[in-house]
Amino acid sequence: MLPHVTGLRMEGRTTSSSSSSSSPGAMSAGKHAWEFFVDKMKSKDAADIKSKIKSLLTSLYDSSIVDDVAARMIRTFLESRSAIDPDHCLWKGVDDDALRQAREGLEKFIMIKMYPKLFQSTPSARKRDAALFDRMTRLSWVCHTHLDIPEQYAACAGLQAARHELQNMNSFKPPRDKMVCILNCMQIINNAIASCQSRPLGAPPSADDFLPLLILVILQARPWYPFLNMQYISTFSHPDEMVGANGYMFTHFSSALTFIENMTASALHNCNQEEFDRRINGEYEDDDDIQYRFVDAVADDLRLSDIPDLLREYKAMAKVLRGCHRRPGEASPAISRATSNMDTFW
Incomplete structure (x- = not known):
């Protein structure tokens, strides 16, 4: 069972509790x-x-x-x-x-x-963060089935907000605020699992449910400098804020990053070593291998780091169109797949 996250507030995003005192120096309701x-x-x-x-x-x-x-x-x-x-x-x-x-x-x-x-990265930390970002990009094909995540968990609309929390971490400077981004992400995931209709009534989310979905959210969000942020948080946060539920969640986040860093074919369901090597090197046998992340995206959701995936999706679409032109009287297998789900492209 996962603990409930409490104890931190992010200035400008979460309203601080107001004082009930009527003394002249007391804070007005909702003042940060x-x-x-x-x-x-x-x-x-x-x-x-x-x-x-x-x-x-x-x-x-x-x-x-x-x-x-x-x-x-x-x-x-x-x-x-x-x-x-x-x-x-x-x-x-x-x-x-x-x-x-x-x-x-x-x-x-x-x-x-x-x-x-x-907030300065050492050469070794920069190298580790850069390597992780490259690996997350190469693992962008990993989906919920590879991590044995139920479809209803992965389809939860609230997970977009969880991804945004991680992507926004570098927008904040105090360690408290960065920590809240991580905790908010995890609380959203926790709530998504807890609210799933397929779960037994009142059954709390377990770590076995939570960690795979957290790994998937991190892979999809691909946050910049996660290790540097963790080092900064652990160094400059008050010790009291790194124990209990907060410390437990922070450890889970660290474990998820380490899992991604060391992910192999044996860690994934229905993926042998040959297929893993092919996919991580960007070699796709079939257009269905590609995970289309941007079907419902809007411009404000996009970042520079999304360019490789956007390019890959564009190439997949171009391949379909080329097939159409080459065989004007005959629909290619790629066209057949595309027309069966047109909202993939438009």
Whole structure:
């Protein structure tokens, strides 16, 4: 049974819980931690706090500071009273929930400012991410049957949202927000399985149901820099956010990436080594081998990384049209397949 994911919010995407306090410093309903912190920093009483934050940022930009040291410096600063001191006039009358929100806003501010320095890939990490992306592209023919995923799971419309979560991970800079992209993806998959009508009533999704579908979603999404993102999240997230359900889900995500990285014919259903080698090298015996991903896509869904698949689908269509011209009085096998399912192409 998979645990329920709780404990994280993404600023600007999920509404933070509002404070029930009526004190002057309490947050208004639905106001985000980021907005609350920024509003407070506009006060003239925040001058000394901004000076301390600037001093920290200057220290962090020292080129000799490695990630682990930077993570400790940031965590020490956030957990101290350097910036969020309840006795400071800026925070007078602010309740505990609002102080927690302010710390979240401060953390977001620091990580956004330091992102260009802290989100950097080593040569080995770049090589690993590049190799994984190339492998995911070569494995784009893998479908639900290869992973023994029931048709009703793979056909769930909500999985497009799960793919978008992974594709959007690099749009966010704080590790908390990147982690939420992963957790949101997994929660969508979890909900899709749980809501499937073929499941026994009330039966919770199991890891055996969940992991194959997660692998398929990752293959279809092909996110950029997954290993670098995981390294960044694990290094700069608060330790409390990497335990329990969140840590469990993070481990599942890591396992799915490793599975894809090392995927062989023996890991797939109904796929022998010869067929696996042929397909992973882009050699298709039949147009039916090609998985058409873009039938229902719109322009906003497309990325530069989709170009290889779009080109492959275009070539498949061109092959069909060439067959039509070569045998004007006779429909080729490819044409027969195409006309039996015209929405594949149009």
